[in-house]
Amino acid sequence: MDVSVYLFLTLLLAVGLFLLWLAAPMFVLFLVANAVRWWVIRSLGTHWNAQVVDSTRLGVVTSGPFRYVRHPNYAAVFTELLALPLIHTAWITAVAGAIAHIAVLSQRLSTEERVLFANPDYRTAMNGKPRFLPGLF
Numbered sequence: 001m002d003v004s005v006y007l008f009l010t011l012l013l014a015v016g017l018f019l020l021w022l023a024a025p026m027f028v029l030f031l032v033a034n035a036v037r038w039w040v041i042r043s044l045g046t047h048w049n050a051q052v053v054d055s056t057r058l059g060v061v062t063s064g065p066f067r068y069v070r071h072p073n074y075a076a077v078f079t080e081l082l083a084l085p086l087i088h089t090a091w092i093t094a095v096a097g098a099i100a101h102i103a104v105l106s107q108r109l110s111t112e113e114r115v116l117f118a119n120p121d122y123r124t125a126m127n128g129k130p131r132f133l134p135g136l137f
Contacts, residue, residue: 026086033079039064040073052112060125068134070113074105075132 041048043064065072081101085093109131116122 022089023087026083030080030083030087033076033083036065036072037076037080040066040076052108052115060119060122062125066126068129069132070126070129071109071131074109077101078105078132 043066044061047058047061069075078098078101082094082098085091085097116126
């Protein structure tokens with residue numbers, strides 16, 4: 001066998017193993033994040049919406065993932081948006097998307113938390129909880 005063919009086949013094998021090494025855990029992470037997002041939607045029930053509104057008059061949701069963090073949906077969506085391009089090893093897309101999502105999310109969160117923390121019931125229930133990950137932040 002020609003040395004160049006051997007090197008090419010070795011490179012293909014190495015790339016294939018790298019793709020599998022990265023794609024498999026990212027696919028699992030994507031599925032877990034998707035499950036968390038649906039758990040959030042189910043826990044929110046009638047509170048679920050895409051706009052920043054004071055839905056606390058319906059009561060503060062402290063069940064489901066909200067027992068652990070204030071914003072599990074944002075954590076799940078961020079994880080999905082990071083993991084999906086990495087399934088296909090599109091790391092530049094993953095990094096650029098994460099940076100863009102952080103920029104949008106920081107504005108959204110400041111508005112949303114200003115509205116939610118204006119409610120004393122929400123402030124009491126959520127004040128000591130981390131935003132995204134239990135025990136971290």
